[in-house]
Amino acid sequence: MYVDSLLCTPLEKERRDHRPALEEIAKGRVGCITVTVGFWEDATESMDQLVKWRYMAEDNADLVEIAYTADDITRIAASGRCAILLGFQNVAFLQGRLGYVEHFARMGTRVGQLTYNIQSDIGGSCYEPSDSGLTRYGKYVVREMNRCGMVVDLSHVGNTTTMDAIRHSTEPVAITHSNPSSLAPHARNKPDDVLDALKDNGGVIGLSVYRNIVGEYTTAQKWSELVAWTADRIGVDHIGIGTDFDQTGGMDYLEWMRQGRWAREIQYGAGSKSNSGPQPKLGWFDDPSQFPDAEACLRDRGFDETEVAKIMGGNWLDFYRRTFKAL
């Protein structure tokens, strides 16, 4: 089964136009996708977002269904549809309340990234000039997420906070959409010590094909080299795919993502002033319909069938089985 640990497409927003994006997912036979329900939305706004995603799934029940458990994922995928895991690229939905972790877990949130692009009360972001590490509140949040079976996602999180969170978590953690910074130097990518700690923790990293964070590893051949390097470093059991695809790529959405309500001056996120718009795709794995092409490129690299199955989705499914919990 193919699993994408991070899709960025705002499928809930354009309720008339999301059908083509869902059809791309169906065409790629993707069995499970963690979607981005929100970035900067606070508690009520996040609850509204969750409703929009639920409605979207209900309206397109022939193609997708929201999964709340690992068994849901296998059942939905077996029916030929895609299981949607509700995830957030921030935990702004907590609005400073430790007690909201359980609320949002009960509402179906299965993945929460500890920070997005700026510092929060939880810890430091990969883009913040100075990373505080995981705060006292952040430590409570990680343990509460562990208790509630909400996956701790460390993409976009600063390296010091990432290491602290890996050490503090009693459950395996996820890096849903990043690459190794040894190969592709970028604030969004992870250095070797973080990858090694992730391995020791039993976690999984979703390797990404977002142009700004692949460095020179843009072709299928080069990208499979990046996958192979990572497998050599931390073992094939700790690797998955987290595309970071935005299938619609609107500038308004990009701006919301990058600066929320915290800046008036333009922020560039993983881009830069001279490279500020939606990024051109790589040309071979450009939307979810091309998951079979990604699989083929791993075979070409020499991974055997077991390894390919693990990387393309098996590791994430196993990870979800280990980390999701019934409340």
Added chain:
Amino acid sequence: MYVDSLLCTPLEKERRDHRPALEEIAKGRVGCITVTVGFWEDATESMDQLVKWRYMAEDNADLVEIAYTADDITRIAASGRCAILLGFQNVAFLQGRLGYVEHFARMGTRVGQLTYNIQSDIGGSCYEPSDSGLTRYGKYVVREMNRCGMVVDLSHVGNTTTMDAIRHSTEPVAITHSNPSSLAPHARNKPDDVLDALKDNGGVIGLSVYRNIVGEYTTAQKWSELVAWTADRIGVDHIGIGTDFDQTGGMDYLEWMRQGRWAREIQYGAGSKSNSGPQPKLGWFDDPSQFPDAEACLRDRGFDETEVAKIMGGNWLDFYRRTFKAL
């Protein structure tokens, strides 16, 4: 005129019982007090708190009135009543929105402390093990507070973030309720380099009589020594009084203040596990009615009349004239 740059009493809450506290203020002939409208309240909750303070002031118009300008303060004090400045010991009311600085300034908020007892998206707290310094968002907020005439208060803020904020602010800043840590070592107090930077910035520190942060300077004689030491260090023009009085001192309020909604485990703030309750007062300057006693102790220390007038309120009034702005 006597000015208290930080009162902690939750006068808005017990609407039947606040009259005695207001009468203590009247008895002390205090002309202006910055109150604590909130700590952890987000935008809507903070707006609700502002309403409660407005209602309280309207219901007790014989004793207090909310001041929006420095002229309001002198007019209200001249009428024999106390001018209330609306301040928050956090900027949680922004809820991550840069644009809310102007909203809250227009609603009458004149003082905003950059952090309370934990890290935020703005910067590090004095109690956070690691202080990030002022964040990118924090820099925008400081400049926006400068533009809107909302006083940047750096009490409870970590030292690195405090120094960053002093450097980044284009306006004089306030430390409304802290003491020098050279004399009274405590995370809540400020080291000499911060005091020196405050002087250079044209700011004012409100020296406090809260037991946990006065160290050994508990008697009137000792406390006036602390005032004299600070005057020697940074000059008499940069010193005022910020009592940190809580006249009602309920345990429920103390718990809200110390842990808000970010922890379940008990937090002790400026106290400790073995010293967790409301603190005993010093025995000579225990509520606002004793402002004349504080004045007397400064005279006994040898400050001349001009100096006494500056420390007891003149410096704060001058500071408000320099920093408040009409929008």
